[in-house]
Amino acid sequence: MTIRPATSSDLSLIEEIDCVIESGEYLHIDQSGEGLSFHFKIEKRSLREKLVLPNRLDTETQFLLKQVVNGTDEGICKVAEHEDQIVAMLLAQPDPTLSVMKVLDLRVDCEFRRQGLATVLLYQLIEEARQADLRAVCAMTRTNNAPAAILLEKLGFDLSGLDTRRHSNHDLVKESATLIWYYQIV
Numbered sequence: 001m002t003i004r005p006a007t008s009s010d011l012s013l014i015e016e017i018d019c020v021i022e023s024g025e026y027l028h029i030d031q032s033g034e035g036l037s038f039h040f041k042i043e044k045r046s047l048r049e050k051l052v053l054p055n056r057l058d059t060e061t062q063f064l065l066k067q068v069v070n071g072t073d074e075g076i077c078k079v080a081e082h083e084d085q086i087v088a089m090l091l092a093q094p095d096p097t098l099s100v101m102k103v104l105d106l107r108v109d110c111e112f113r114r115q116g117l118a119t120v121l122l123y124q125l126i127e128e129a130r131q132a133d134l135r136a137v138c139a140m141t142r143t144n145n146a147p148a149a150i151l152l153e154k155l156g157f158d159l160s161g162l163d164t165r166r167h168s169n170h171d172l173v174k175e176s177a178t179l180i181w182y183y184q185i186v
Helices: 008-014 059-069 117-133 146-154
Strands: 003-004 021-034 037-055 076-082 084-093 099-110 136-144 158-161 178-183
Touching: 008 021, 008 059, 008 084, 021 146, 037 158, 059 076, 059 084, 059 099, 076 117, 084 117, 099 117, 117 136, 117 146, 136 146, 146 178
Parallel strands: 099 136
Antiparallel strands: 003 076, 021 037, 076 084, 084 099, 136 178, 158 178
């Protein structure tokens, strides 16, 4: 297994990573109160049936991926390669106004999960952010992607926010709100 910066010849292979989201759990959000006095409670719950969601690169991420890999835009794109096959990818971009490194996409092929690839990629990103004198690494997950949230928590990311309207005005009702995570660099 080799982890290296992505090249333009990797772009088509990255799109072939089979990174379907599979989970038997989700993160349930209870909201109480109103106005400036509201509270959220988040708890892991079991799903009635296993969640299987395709996780294709959206158009915006594909464009940014090409920009970063080709050096047109600032950012980091690393891939894990196994026997000439791209099996994992991490895409991140610094946000100098906030002094953070934002994780834009992290994907691991289904056959190569639970082998530490995502952990290694994130630790390498944290080290690069530290060397760039950034204050944190920021990542976002959806509440219906419990495996991603569990990974970030395991690595020391703190749950720092919740966006119940990032994708629609009914994210909380659909139980797919966005969770915002930060790894503080000291």
